[in-house]
Amino acid sequence: MAAMPYPDKFYAAVRASAVPATEALFSDETRLLLYALLQQANEGPCKIRSKWGMELEERAMYETWVNMGKMDKFEAMRLFVKLIDEEKPDWWKTIPPPGFENGPGTPAVPPSSRPDASPAGGGGDGGGSSGGDGGNGGSVVVASAGACSSLEGSDSEAPLDLPAGLADLAPGRWARPANAGARPLPRYQHGAVVAGARVYVVGGSYRGRFMSDTHELDLNTLTWRKLEPEQAPSGSGVPLIPCAGHRVVSHGGEVYLVGGRFKAGAGGAHLGILRMELSALGKAVAWVPVDTAGVKPSARRGLSATVLGDELAVFGGEDADRKYLDDAHVLDLTTMTWRSVGVGGGNGKAGGKNAPPTPRAEHTAAAWGDDKLLIFGGTGASFKCFNSLHVLHLTTGRWQELNPGGAAPSPRAGHAGAVTGGRYWCIVGGGNNQNGVPDTALLDLELMRWLDVGGSKARAAAGGGRGGSGDGSRAGGGAAESLGDGGAAFPAPAVVGEGMSLCAVEVAGGDAVLVAFGGYNGACQQEVQAFRVPPDFPFSALPSSIVDAASPSPSPSRSRSPSRSPRPSSPPTKASALSEAPATAPR
Incomplete structure (x- = not known):
């Protein structure tokens, strides 16, 4: 079921x-x-x-x-x-x-x-859903690999309004929404996902220790709650073993933990998948191993896990011997059967124009259309970081290296990304094995072009928002702390780091909020940071020729504008978008 x-x-x-x-x-x-x-x-x-x-x-x-x-x-x-x-x-x-x-x-x-009340349903669509899964125009969410993965596979109706805790955020600015309850400990390399009107944060690493806790952030009340571990009613579920480098995704109303490195070598030789089971009142959690068929991928951490329709695509990662991987696998979420696609050799040698990307981990991935997987960045042998962009055609198993327009972002690994409006891949955080990478990156999936959105130039120093005070300016009567420069289309949050998570909360009315958590930048972080996407995002920062070609004048209303179109069903036909040769941008 x-x-x-x-x-x-x-x-x-x-x-x-x-x-x-x-x-x-x-x-x-x-x-x-x-x-x-x-x-x-x-x-x-x-x-x-x-x-x-x-x-x-x-x-x-x-x-x-x-x-x-x-x-x-x-x-x-x-x-x-x-x-x-x-x-x-x-x-x-x-x-x-x-x-x-x-x-x-x-x-x-x-x-x-029954007490006096109106009839409870009676039709096939009953009461509907106020915040189920979503993907291509689904309800609350598109989240992506980094520490989050896309939420797909639901036919539930999307809510019209943002959860109450996010509704008053000013657009175009990062803020720290005031949040109550028992906050999670600082961490990085955790898993995070939006499901309904809640964010779940699972595991991760803190001060050299793997963690096994599961936390829930209610986006209506902005209240944290730690879910107590318990055994599942079926008897098959157990409290989570401490882990890091995993991914958490949602599909069909279920939340899954994919891969990761577990304490004391637990977890087995094959890629593990655990399903989250909450108690009847949602106060306790168990993680139930999922039985899968087919050729199972090997165990790994630092992989990407992305949901496309009823399939889960995983790529790359690092095995227990610290060998970087370049193989891709697809799990049919209706039959729980694996198949291999885009087979890699794992040796990092050039293998022709359709060869997989160089073996890597800590990259990020996103769905492009219904059957294409995008891979960006990551780190590989000799601690080299990448800024190349690759696409895997899941139906044919064919890889291509893309050469998008615009200036490619700097090489990075451990970054996080989320797609908003079905079109813009927003990337934050990461490092290059020497320093942290403070600038953001934004890829237009329709034009297949990297957009110049200000990046690190728009990033205020920690606590240096428009107000200029040491702790950042305050907005909304102290309910949220303003971070960064509201004049840039996509500024970086004040707190960025490696192994942070980024999820997107989207609703049918066209509103969207990016929610970031955690990361490591010399110290582990536990901040919740939120960016409300402006209605004309991101065209205020683009050259006029690009704006004219891509979109009419943006509407001042909060409804979804034509520029924020659904995810394109196939790659653009422009010759400049697809390149059979390696990308010309430096790596």
Whole structure:
């Protein structure tokens, strides 16, 4: 059932919960929780009303729903499914067809016992989702390799507005949103991903030690919560072994940890994949090994892991013997079967115009169209860093080195990237094995051109925003700290480093926010930094000829402009975009 996307998985679980043989297994407490989660998923937070005159059972149902608070609809769907998983692990074998009894909105408790409320669904699209996965125009997210990977494979409807905690950020500037709760320890080489209206940060390295913790940042309240480790209800999941250099991705409502180096050599000879399982109330977490078929890749850290539709593409990395790798593999997320593509030899020697990139790790990757994987930067033998750009055609296994227009960014590794608007690949952080790289990079995937966006010139010194104060200027009544120069199209955040993460939160109304966390720049960091993408991003910094060719005058509204078009389905046909020869930019 892991491959079924939300909200379909939720509707299936609701139908299964109404089967008499399954319903008979539930305790009264479970029935109350299922009822409250169903109501929250379909109708949102419970409206407060007087409990005077309520019968005991009606009052219990009302109070349980009220206790869900402002939990978003997607989270309620996910927790409903999780609770059914715990009560009846094989529930999916008993799913009746749509339309069974009262349809997908059938309550998990007798209708006669329901408090006064509007009907809970009844159609195939029920309550929808307020923040499920997204990819090509999906709901909250496109995140990319670095420490994040693309979120794909959901048909759920995207929310129109940003999560409340990000809604008041000023566009065009980096800020430190005020965040509460138990913040994660500083770290780098962790994994991070956006799922629904939450960011999950997993593992990483701090002061030479691998970490095994999982943290959740609620983007509505900007509150951190550490998820306590537990064993999965199925008995197959375990607390996470300390690890670093892994990637975390999301697909079909599930979160997966891919690869990494584990403490004391744990993890096995093959690339490990673990699925995150949260407890019914989302306060505890277990990591369940995923069984895969086919020719499995070898274990590695510093790889890229990118979701394209229903497939997960991994490339490169560094094995346990510190050998850099150049092989690529694709996992079908519906069958969990591996296949090899773009086969590399791992020796770093030139192998012709269609050879894989030089073996490398700590690069970043992004989806380009539906079946193409872009690879940028990384580090290889003799600590050499790269600034080359390569594309792998997943259907043919053919590699090409690209020669985009514009000035190529400086070589770097350990950087992070995220795609916004389906078009602009935003890259921050990294190092070159001598110094940190403070400048940003921005690749227009439609024009296949590196854009000059100011980079390090736009980066204010730490604490040196427009206000000029030692701690940076304040915005929003102290709710967020302003970082960097708002006049550049894509300035660098004040805190940059190697092994940081970058995720993009995108909504149907056209708004987008980049969320960065952690990294190492001489010391491990634990800052949350956010950049709200302006409505005319990034054309205010481009030469007029490029602006005229690419986009009409930007609209002042926050709606998605024509320039922020969906991800192109195929590479541009311009001859300058594809080169059979090595890139002319220095490496």
